[in-house]
Amino acid sequence: MADYVVRCRVCGRTYGRGYRFFRCLCGGVLEVLVDLEGVSWGVDEGALGIFRYSALLPSLSRYVSLGEGRTPTIKRVVDGVEVYFKLEYLNPTGSFKDRGSALAVSKASELGVTEVLEDSSGNTGISIAAYAAYAGIKARIYVPSDIPVGKYVLIKSFGAEVIKAGSRDEASRQVLRDLSEGNYYIGHTWNPYFIEGTKTIAFEVYEDLRSVDYVITPVASGTLLLGFWKGFNELLKLGLITSIPKLVGVQACGYDSLSRFVGRVVRSECREGTVLADAIRLTNAPRLPYIAEAIVRSGGYLVVVNDDLIVDALKDLFRMGFTVEPTSAAAYAAFKLVRKELSGKVLIPLTGSGLKYVGGTESPLYKVFVGG
Amino acid sequence: MADYVVRCRVCGRTYGRGYRFFRCLCGGVLEVLVDLEGVSWGVDEGALGIFRYSALLPSLSRYVSLGEGRTPTIKRVVDGVEVYFKLEYLNPTGSFKDRGSALAVSKASELGVTEVLEDSSGNTGISIAAYAAYAGIKARIYVPSDIPVGKYVLIKSFGAEVIKAGSRDEASRQVLRDLSEGNYYIGHTWNPYFIEGTKTIAFEVYEDLRSVDYVITPVASGTLLLGFWKGFNELLKLGLITSIPKLVGVQACGYDSLSRFVGRVVRSECREGTVLADAIRLTNAPRLPYIAEAIVRSGGYLVVVNDDLIVDALKDLFRMGFTVEPTSAAAYAAFKLVRKELSGKVLIPLTGSGLKYVGGTESPLYKVFVGG
Numbered sequence: 082m083a084d085y086v087v088r089c090r091v092c093g094r095t096y097g098r099g100y101r102f103f104r105c106l107c108g109g110v111l112e113v114l115v116d117l118e119g120v121s122w123g124v125d126e127g128a129l130g131i132f133r134y135s136a137l138l139p140s141l142s143r144y145v146s147l148g149e150g151r152t153p154t155i156k157r158v159v160d161g162v163e164v165y166f167k168l169e170y171l172n173p174t175g176s177f178k179d180r181g182s183a184l185a186v187s188k189a190s191e192l193g194v195t196e197v198l199e200d201s202s203g204n205t206g207i208s209i210a211a212y213a214a215y216a217g218i219k220a221r222i223y224v225p226s227d228i229p230v231g232k233y234v235l236i237k238s239f240g241a242e243v244i245k246a247g248s249r250d251e252a253s254r255q256v257l258r259d260l261s262e263g264n265y266y267i268g269h270t271w272n273p274y275f276i277e278g279t280k281t282i283a284f285e286v287y288e289d290l291r292s293v294d295y296v297i298t299p300v301a302s303g304t305l306l307l308g309f310w311k312g313f314n315e316l317l318k319l320g321l322i323t324s325i326p327k328l329v330g331v332q333a334c335g336y337d338s339l340s341r342f343v344g345r346v347v348r349s350e351c352r353e354g355t356v357l358a359d360a361i362r363l364t365n366a367p368r369l370p371y372i373a374e375a376i377v378r379s380g381g382y383l384v385v386v387n388d389d390l391i392v393d394a395l396k397d398l399f400r401m402g403f404t405v406e407p408t409s410a411a412a413y414a415a416f417k418l419v420r421k422e423l424s425g426k427v428l429i430p431l432t433g434s435g436l437k438y439v440g441g442t443e444s445p446l447y448k449v450f451v452g453g
Numbered sequence: 454m455a456d457y458v459v460r461c462r463v464c465g466r467t468y469g470r471g472y473r474f475f476r477c478l479c480g481g482v483l484e485v486l487v488d489l490e491g492v493s494w495g496v497d498e499g500a501l502g503i504f505r506y507s508a509l510l511p512s513l514s515r516y517v518s519l520g521e522g523r524t525p526t527i528k529r530v531v532d533g534v535e536v537y538f539k540l541e542y543l544n545p546t547g548s549f550k551d552r553g554s555a556l557a558v559s560k561a562s563e564l565g566v567t568e569v570l571e572d573s574s575g576n577t578g579i580s581i582a583a584y585a586a587y588a589g590i591k592a593r594i595y596v597p598s599d600i601p602v603g604k605y606v607l608i609k610s611f612g613a614e615v616i617k618a619g620s621r622d623e624a625s626r627q628v629l630r631d632l633s634e635g636n637y638y639i640g641h642t643w644n645p646y647f648i649e650g651t652k653t654i655a656f657e658v659y660e661d662l663r664s665v666d667y668v669i670t671p672v673a674s675g676t677l678l679l680g681f682w683k684g685f686n687e688l689l690k691l692g693l694i695t696s697i698p699k700l701v702g703v704q705a706c707g708y709d710s711l712s713r714f715v716g717r718v719v720r721s722e723c724r725e726g727t728v729l730a731d732a733i734r735l736t737n738a739p740r741l742p743y744i745a746e747a748i749v750r751s752g753g754y755l756v757v758v759n760d761d762l763i764v765d766a767l768k769d770l771f772r773m774g775f776t777v778e779p780t781s782a783a784a785y786a787a788f789k790l791v792r793k794e795l796s797g798k799v800l801i802p803l804t805g806s807g808l809k810y811v812g813g814t815e816s817p818l819y820k821v822f823v824g825g
Binding site for chain 1: 501502518519520523524525526527540543544545546547583584586587602603604605606607609610611612771772773774775776806807808809811818819821822823
């Protein structure tokens with residue numbers, strides 16, 4: 082495992098591995114800087130989950146893994162474009178978040194934390210709750226009041242306390258008010274270790290495909306897009322790839338927080354805010370400017386999609402055999418919107434599982450596929 | 454890929470690869486016999502899903518894969534016993550059935566089939582529907598009328614026709630009445646190719662752990678247990694292992710169809726039939742005597758568990774971070790019932806995803822974890 086420091090993106094101050102506050106003393110967001118000096122690429126096939134890549138991960142005294150990562154990549158040629166779907170919904174709790182949780186909960190465990198607090202639209206809450214349960218750590222999860230019932234039931238099932246806090250943004254505010262000396266804010270929107278976990282997706286793309294030309298991914302707090310960015314940059318530093326794929330961020334109507342920061346925006350018509358893409362209804366992500374920077378510096382852009390396009394894309398994906406949630410379909414909707422200008426290999430991570438949405442006549446899948 | 458014939462278990466008649474009727478002309482169940490002469494162990498790391506093991510699979514002209522298999526194995530020491538949980542719920546549609554569907558739908562595709570018929574408590578119906586959708590084949594799925602709503606929605610979402618047919622056993626009867634020259638009965642309870650797919654789980658156990666002493670697995674139509682049996686026997690023939698693990702079959706109260714055939718049965722108290730373990734409420738599985746034979750010849754036995762034990766086991770598994778369905782918890786409940794007599798390594802496949810059960814206040818997970 083690699084040596085590392087934690088550094089503030091804003092003031093540049095650095096911290097050691099014992100620092101447990103979620104942000105810099107100046108208020109800025111933190112990042113983990115892994116020392117790649119003398120490190121070479123290597124995969125530990127005997128290790129579980131993302132810890133197969135421990136050579137490139139920050140050194141930790143304990144690994145907490147439920148077998149996340151190593152998800153299948155399925156190629157389909159769509160209108161002449163080579164599309165590689167990476168089935169991130171097959172992670173242990175049904176979303177790519179498990180990559181981040183594995184690392185963040187491992188770190189919390191190293192710090193001796195006994196209770197973690199998290200704010201989430203659902204998927205990260207489920208993920209943190211599961212990994213915390215596995216590690217024997219209590220979890221308290223702040224969610225929007227209109228969280229899909231399936232996601233709510235899952236968080237409860239892992240034994241976590243669930244706080245319904247109004248909107249997604251209000252959940253972010255309330256969790257910070259409830260911090261105390263006895264608990265630990267593991268919040269993925271701030272947590273720099275979380276991105277050390279999600280960056281492993283870039284390593285898997287390298288292992289499976291060597292390189293791709295575009296990555297099209299939904300963005301809320303940006304942990305996946307920033308994971309791609311960080312992972313690809315580390316591969317570049319190691320001399321394993323020669324360029325970074327263009328990162329195309331996808332947001333949904335009413336929640337296009339990146340459009341203030343990104344120069345090029347491709348928009349579908351927005352008459353109302355998204356209801357379907359519940360996993361990307363966050364507007365106050367702490368890392369917004371850095372997400373925008375990654376998109377712009379990679380040569381990518383932002384696409385904003387509406388629910389009509391998401392419904393069509395969701396149907397397409399199920400007819401290809403993919404059990405995805407509506408937010409994942411947002412990325413495929415964006416692909417369809419811009420495919421005329423794409424060439425080469427396009428990677429689309431299918432970020433979350435549709436299995437969480439199946440229950441009851443109120444579920445989005447029921448409405449799309451069964452009627453009512 | 455290996456040469457093969459299809460042979461009747463009852464009269465011994467053999468058929469070539471073009472035979473498309475689901476059973477022998479004598480009425481008996483069929484098995485695929487792969488010719489292992491001159492075949493050696495080898496994993497094709499460039500292939501997708503179970504086709505990594507194509508050297509040991511029947512030769513096919515087309516592969517239909519959604520990335521099934523290669524599921525994580527998580528070790529926990531429980532009361533001094535080494536337990537290896539194999540997370541089969543992380544297969545593409547949330548159950549181990551995807552291994553069988555990949556092979557059975559590949560075969561259907563080779564045969565030029567345009568519509569497949571299947572009877573299922575839910576998981577196999579979802580799986581066949583997804584793989585058929587991917588392969589561009591129509592699917593009609595016969596299910597019990599009280600199928601969990603989540604499973605129903607999923608089958609519909611893949612574009613399949615769904616027929617509610619009364620009980621699980623009635624679904625088995627009705628599907629056979631509806632067979633015609635224009636369709637193809639892919640039914641997993643009969644289909645010999647299905648087991649060629651599920652046998653790959655034994656190959657993965659060999660890859661990950663070399664050997665285990667016990668496998669504890671739920672049994673309805675027996676496709677998983679028979680897959681273990683066939684896969685381990687092929688590894689034995691190839692000289693890769695020296696003995697077959699003891700296969701412990703698990704059934705639930707009211708549906709212990711194997712107890713007529715297996716000498717040793719460990720029973721919990723059964724006051725009523727299971728409601729929770731909906732995936733193993735089948736009593737007329739065509740391969741019952743052969744399942745019993747595999748259990749007995751391996752040195753295993755049958756365990757029958759009640760819903761109280763299943764609820765406790767389900768809670769235990771979630772607290773370990775495993776997102777399972779109640780039927781998977783039946784296997785862990787059985788483990789807890791007999792663990793005093795177990796030694797060495799115990800493998801428990803966690804067969805199906807709890808994500809399919811999360812929706813609505815009527816869901817089993819809601820009742821167990823949230824209350825009501």
